[in-house]
Amino acid sequence: MSSESAQIGTPFWLLAELTYQCPLHCPYCSNPVNMDAENAEIDTQQWLKVLSDAREMGAVQLGFSGGEPLMRKDLETLVKHASELGFYTNLITSGIGLTEKRIKALKEAGLDHVQLSFQAANAEENDLIGNKRHSFEQKQKVARLIKKYDYPMVLNFCITAQNIAQMPDVMDLSCELQADFVELATVQYYGWAYENREHLLPTKQQLTTAETYVNQFRDGQEGQGPKFIFVTPDYYEVRPKACMNGWGTTFLTVTPDGTCLPCHSAKILPLTFPNVKEQSVQDIWHNDFSFNHFRGDDWMPSPCKDCDEKHIDFGGCRCQAFMLTGDMYKTDPVCSKSPDHHLIQSAIANAGESTDKPLRYRVLKKDKIPVKTV
Amino acid sequence: MSLKMNPLYRLQYEKAQNGHVLLFPEGMVKLSESAAEILLQVDGERTETDIKSALRDKFPDAPEDMEQDIDEFLSHAKEKNWVLDE
Numbered sequence: 422m423s424s425e426s427a428q429i430g431t432p433f434w435l436l437a438e439l440t441y442q443c444p445l446h447c448p449y450c451s452n453p454v455n456m457d458a459e460n461a462e463i464d465t466q467q468w469l470k471v472l473s474d475a476r477e478m479g480a481v482q483l484g485f486s487g488g489e490p491l492m493r494k495d496l497e498t499l500v501k502h503a504s505e506l507g508f509y510t511n512l513i514t515s516g517i518g519l520t521e522k523r524i525k526a527l528k529e530a531g532l533d534h535v536q537l538s539f540q541a542a543n544a545e546e547n548d549l550i551g552n553k554r555h556s557f558e559q560k561q562k563v564a565r566l567i568k569k570y571d572y573p574m575v576l577n578f579c580i581t582a583q584n585i586a587q588m589p590d591v592m593d594l595s596c597e598l599q600a601d602f603v604e605l606a607t608v609q610y611y612g613w614a615y616e617n618r619e620h621l622l623p624t625k626q627q628l629t630t631a632e633t634y635v636n637q638f639r640d641g642q643e644g645q646g647p648k649f650i651f652v653t654p655d656y657y658e659v660r661p662k663a664c665m666n667g668w669g670t671t672f673l674t675v676t677p678d679g680t681c682l683p684c685h686s687a688k689i690l691p692l693t694f695p696n697v698k699e700q701s702v703q704d705i706w707h708n709d710f711s712f713n714h715f716r717g718d719d720w721m722p723s724p725c726k727d728c729d730e731k732h733i734d735f736g737g738c739r740c741q742a743f744m745l746t747g748d749m750y751k752t753d754p755v756c757s758k759s760p761d762h763h764l765i766q767s768a769i770a771n772a773g774e775s776t777d778k779p780l781r782y783r784v785l786k787k788d789k790i791p792v793k794t795v
Numbered sequence: 796m797s798l799k800m801n802p803l804y805r806l807q808y809e810k811a812q813n814g815h816v817l818l819f820p821e822g823m824v825k826l827s828e829s830a831a832e833i834l835l836q837v838d839g840e841r842t843e844t845d846i847k848s849a850l851r852d853k854f855p856d857a858p859e860d861m862e863q864d865i866d867e868f869l870s871h872a873k874e875k876n877w878v879l880d881e
Contacts, residue, residue, distance in 0.1 A: 481809055509818035511821055573820050
């Protein structure tokens with residue numbers, strides 16, 4: 422399959438990153454570290470057009486994300502439009518700012534599902550990791566509101582070395598809050614998480630202990646209670662993930678300033694990405710240089726191009742290759758066949774060691790918060 | 796016992812997929828034409844027997860083992876939690 426003949430699929434998944442503003446400051450945030458360089462956010466009319474255009478192309482799953490999407494006052498307007506277009510609408514939120522008035526308005530607008538993040542299973546650690554007082558208490562209230570208004574509820578726990586020992590508490594809390602699905606997502610190392618990798622990467626032992634506990638707990642559930650999904654971090658795999666199900670095949674991210682990306686972290690790559698202010702979503706998806714750049718397998722280096730698994734993982738993640746090797750064309754170093762795999766092995770070998778590097782909380786320049794050091 | 800759709804899942808026709816899909820938080824299952832026909836009959840009131848006779852009325856020329864296929868699909872759908880006993 423050459424790049425020219427590569428089948429250009431449909432962007433089934435649209436991730437609308439409405440804003441980079443966020444009341445939390447989690448050090449594992451996947452948003453870009455240089456968010457301050459961002460341009461102004463696109464306005465309501467521009468978002469409405471993005472939603473219409475993407476739906477016309479066949480997009481069906483829509484995630485409202487950020488930052489914290491609740492920071493946008495027009496969220497209800499966007500949800501209503503998306504719902505009328507037939508999208509399945511997902512709100513991906515920290516819960517901060519989700520009052521009963523808003524959750525009711527969102528229900529009336531047609532919101533289908535709420536995914537609520539937790540930083541830990543107790544107030545002290547949760548509020549410390551997000552660097553926001555009383556956020557644990559607010560999240561618990563929000564979880565109850567989500568159930569009260571009859572939404573499917575997914576809880577998302579970002580698991581790092583900071584909270585991985587709490588797995589039993591995390592699972593108990595999920596049951597108590599009556600979650601439908603729970604993502605136990607061991608953090609992937611992009612954005613702020615990459616900056617803070619020395620603090621966040623769990624050891625192999627910690628990971629095994631956590632996963633064993635999850636499996637035991639699941640076995641005891643007998644089909645009752647939340648469905649738990651445990652996500653292993655790339656670093657402990659020997660083959661890369663099929664990142665984004667292949668570049669430019671399924672996923673489209675639109676960032677707060679209207680930039681279109683084939684995945685939410687691609688902005689770090691040395692490519693110029695198109696903007697909905699200048700081109701239609703359709704034109705971008707089909708014709709833009711950046712979207713076509715890694716479609717098919719013509720771009721692949723060795724060992725990918727001769728590998729019989731190349732149509733399973735598509736060479737892995739371009740962002741991970743770029744972050745670790747400085748070359749976005751290389752095989753994802755997660756792959757044990759990659760000549761750069763030692764970079765992953767040395768990161769793993771250092772997991773759990775103390776570091777002099779300070780933990781960096783996610784901040785925008787305008788955030789005036791007294792950042793604590795841990 | 797009547798059958799109902801699990802409210803976690805939404806059945807919808809998708810032009811781009813040229814067929815029906817089940818939508819749920821951050822996911823989608825594409826359904827075959829016959830699977831979609833069966834799920835379209837699940838309305839919270841009809842029993843399995845009602846569904847089978849409604850489909851027999853709709854497709855009088857379908858093969859004899861259609862009822863068996865319906866049983867198999869519905870037990871799969873229950874296992875997947877798409878469909879619940881009312």
